[in-house]
Ligand SMILES: Nc1ncnc2c1ncn2[C@@H]1O[C@H](COP(=O)(O)OP(=O)(O)OP(=O)(O)O)[C@@H](O)[C@H]1O
């Protein structure tokens with residue numbers, strides 16, 4: 602579904618990504634592990650069209666995404682849920698969710714149906730629909746951010762550190778919902794530092810260090826890998 606070949610990204614003279622080749626197959630839940638500054642967000646932004654690769658190729662199904670505008674990338678079915686949520690705090694929860702439906706704004710019936718599906722995933726948001734998004738707890742705000750991305754009807758959903766700053770119990774529920782989104786038919790690429798929780802729901806994972814992919818494997822191999830355990834999971 603998604604294929605990156607030898608992708609490089611530079612910020613001025615600093616090379617943030619070097620020679621990234623990876624794939625995500627239809628229906629998979631793939632995790633991208635990496636410490637602070639490894640390049641996870643840069644990779645997502647390159648796929649989303651927010652930064653322009655210096656080299657290489659990014660393909661989604663039959664389309665080349667490199668050089669596409671971010672709005673065209675969303676229209677083609679690739680939607681990023683940004684690190685740090687980036688909500689509109691003064692606007693209501695429902696208004697935030699509907700922002701994600703902008704790309705389908707002519708299909709009002711479809712958006713209504715989709716909104717109901719999103720509220721089924723996150724029932725608490727129905728009670729909070731008219732409250733300002735900024736008044737919600739961190740976990741609820743992350744639900745709004747994922748819900749807004751789901752309103753764009755992604756076929757590939759990219760989640761950038763959704764567990765950041767959340768309490769352990771909330772993190773567990775968040776990963777359970779991500780697994781559910783995937784099993785309902787949305788392909789997921791998930792960037793995380795919370796390696797154990799992410800690997801538990803993953804089909805496959807890549808590990809990134811200093812802008813390079815250094816390891817790849819399926820869930821069992823990664824959970825059993827000594828290096829991965831030492832670096833990301835603990836004893
Ligand atoms: N706009 C920018 N200009 C210059 N350097 C940048 C820019 N954005 C990121 N970088 C640098 O690129 C490298 C990769 O950053 P990136 O944000 O992609 O990492 P990350 O894996 O998402 O980290 P985190 O887990 O902290 O979110 C870092 O060294 C960072 O300082």
Ligand SMILES: [Mg+2]
Pocket residue numbers: 641642643684761762
């Ligand atoms: Mg990041």
